[in-house]
Amino acid sequence: MSAAAERLIEIDAIMLEVGRSARAAAKTLALAARPAKDEALKAAARRLFATERQILTANEADLAAARASGVAASFLDRLTLTPARIKGMADGLEAVAALPDPVGETTAAWTRPNGLAIERVRTPLGVIGVIYESRPNVTADAGALCLKAGNAAILRGGTDSFRSSATIQSALAFGLAEAGLPEDAVQLVPTRDRAAVGSMLAGLDGNIDVIVPRGGKGLVARVQAEARVPVFAHLDGNNHVFVAAGADLAMARSILMNAKMRRTGVCGAAETLLVDRAVAASHLSALVTDLLDAGCVVRGDAETRLVDPRVTPATDEDWRTEFLDAIIAVRVVDGLEGALAHIDAYGSHHTDAIVTADEAEAARFLAEVDSAIVLHNASTQFADGGEFGFGAEIGIATGRLHARGPVGLEQLTTFNYRVRGTGQTRP
Amino acid sequence: MSAAAERLIEIDAIMLEVGRSARAAAKTLALAARPAKDEALKAAARRLFATERQILTANEADLAAARASGVAASFLDRLTLTPARIKGMADGLEAVAALPDPVGETTAAWTRPNGLAIERVRTPLGVIGVIYESRPNVTADAGALCLKAGNAAILRGGTDSFRSSATIQSALAFGLAEAGLPEDAVQLVPTRDRAAVGSMLAGLDGNIDVIVPRGGKGLVARVQAEARVPVFAHLDGNNHVFVAAGADLAMARSILMNAKMRRTGVCGAAETLLVDRAVAASHLSALVTDLLDAGCVVRGDAETRLVDPRVTPATDEDWRTEFLDAIIAVRVVDGLEGALAHIDAYGSHHTDAIVTADEAEAARFLAEVDSAIVLHNASTQFADGGEFGFGAEIGIATGRLHARGPVGLEQLTTFNYRVRGTGQTRP
Structure with missing residues (x-):
């Protein structure tokens, strides 16, 4: 077997384990009460401040490597973290904690002539894959929204922001642990290898329910073309x-x-x-x-x-x-x-x-x-x-299925029907 | 080029034309008012009675061919049409006509502090592909539900029911024309060639928005594995x-x-x-x-x-x-x-x-x-x-996106946001 083929198999195995642990975490998170989720977000916000030094050091290493590879100034700007930007992320986590919990909300309820009481109730989507470019703040923003809606997140940031994103994900994992929730609920893809994206687009053996690409048209186009799982995105805003x-x-x-x-x-x-x-x-x-x-x-x-x-x-x-x-x-x-x-x-x-x-x-x-x-x-x-009042969004979708327009917390949920009877059988 | 490759190219071209004409029809149907859609359904119901002789004759030809190929008795039963079953289809069309129109319904409305009034309004999904087995009645049932929700339908029934399904689709096209709506809004795939299913699963160049498979596990599994567009289905009901x-x-x-x-x-x-x-x-x-x-x-x-x-x-x-x-x-x-x-x-x-x-x-x-x-x-x-009170369903979905549980008229719609202002600009 070629080295390249061996590498692909290895990446697939790593990513499958990421997917399985995310699925397991999602099952726990789906049943988590609002206070635990909010506490995880607030503890993560505190942790961002407490580890500001490590985050900035990691970011300096990312920036040095990016500069050496000769990227554009706008790229460096998006990659750069400062104390103010770290505060911005922490404020974002607090803001998501303050949003209402969509999970458990009854969106419709009716009673049938035979007495069956039917409710339609919001439930988490499951595992959400987020693929983004070298903007480390997306790690916090996207992770927080997925978590609040009761989902596990698999975050794959741009390779140039790997060190920065890892320190931010650590803060989220810390917050989850503080709140007694599984740290695997917000994972960062543990390899810079681009083959990991291919594994995610293939769905990690049923362990990703939806993928959200955040970035330029090239990224979105690749995700839309190759994903074997549903995608929330827009290619153009013409x-x-x-x-x-x-x-x-x-x-x-x-x-x-x-x-x-x-x-x-x-x-x-x-x-x-x-x-x-x-x-x-x-x-x-x-x-x-x-x-x-x-x-x-x-x-x-x-x-x-x-x-x-x-x-x-x-x-x-x-x-x-x-x-x-x-x-x-x-x-x-x-x-x-x-x-x-x-x-x-x-x-x-x-x-x-x-x-x-x-x-x-x-x-x-x-x-x-x-x-x-x-x-x-x-x-x-x-x-x-x-601007729509959704509090925060993970992107805007132009697809026609499930999410359309701004994708906020509600769009990161699904629903099921809960039926209460008194012994009814079907004639 | 081999004959097989030529045949595939030919089928793809035929199906692309089906997709394009369905998309064009969908744009008209999306704006059709309820009375026109209901009249199309009622006229189709009348047409089923008026053409009962032709339908039964076509069905006899399907049955004779199926018997000759030695299919199972249960298969023949599902394929068989009788005056009572034709009446059942016509009653089904009337029942769908009597259901409320989901299109245009405002499902949420709120006003922002800046005075913007935002509404979330149900709109048709677009073009729905339905792939089913040799049960000719599905032609009427599925076509009616798609039509009522303002969608165009591309129906691909089992090859053994081709003649029967064609006569039923004719009745639906007749009803559409009677109501001044485009006949292409409910099309039957015009070839028995199984390659047509492959074309549909590939999405007809963006001209299918969702596929609904109706049939046994083999059919559903193939559709789920190969479709490049969203699928509403369940594989198992364990x-x-x-x-x-x-x-x-x-x-x-x-x-x-x-x-x-x-x-x-x-x-x-x-x-x-x-x-x-x-x-x-x-x-x-x-x-x-x-x-x-x-x-x-x-x-x-x-x-x-x-x-x-x-x-x-x-x-x-x-x-x-x-x-x-x-x-x-x-x-x-x-x-x-x-x-x-x-x-x-x-x-x-x-x-x-x-x-x-x-x-x-x-x-x-x-x-x-x-x-x-x-x-x-x-x-x-x-x-x-x-039993849920949806009036009719096109199937039951176990996917987590968009439709979950019984798929009725509402699940065959999407939505958009309609925002009314008085000159607001974003600060």
């Missing part, structure tokens, strides 16, 4: 702002500028502006000029290019592109129908907004755009679990 | 009745007999009886004797075999087996803990019941058994969408 015939110009300008420029690198950022031909003469120039003046590159159709010589031609590819940058594609469309057709053809089913004072127009947009989040007279940048 | 320390003997006898013997071939049938050692002396003999006297084969552990010489030894394999027949495995366990451990080790997470007058014991069983359906003092044979 989001539209449609300025409709009934739009108030001042509101449209304010919403568009926020949707595009507040933060250009988030998945809720707007990537295409659609303007109804009916208001192009009155609205288009101001909308486009605002963006240009703010330093945004504008790629437009023929009519948009007439507005300002700085507008460059948009290609078909631009309508499909999530720029994640200060770039926007702009098109004049024929009414609501034109906007719906464009979004249907080019959209990514993530987040789309209409600006209009016409309620009927808004109602049709909200009913007919097939996206996880549709907004009327509000910025697309509200596409966020925190 | 269900337990636990007669606990607090069980009333008369109630336990009644529930057990119903759970095992009412119909032995349904997925909600009990397959293993667990009896608490505390009541073995008082309860075990009566429970086992009832079953034996009713013609049930009893395979028991050492203690159960002492009850009656007709009890044969149970093997480890028996604890894992869904007999779907008049056979039961019986074991004496040490209290609730023993029952929980047995079910955790051998169960299939489908349906499990406890019989006890002790509320605390029942509460622990309901909370700790990780099955889609858990019952207290009621027969496992209530595991059925109709």
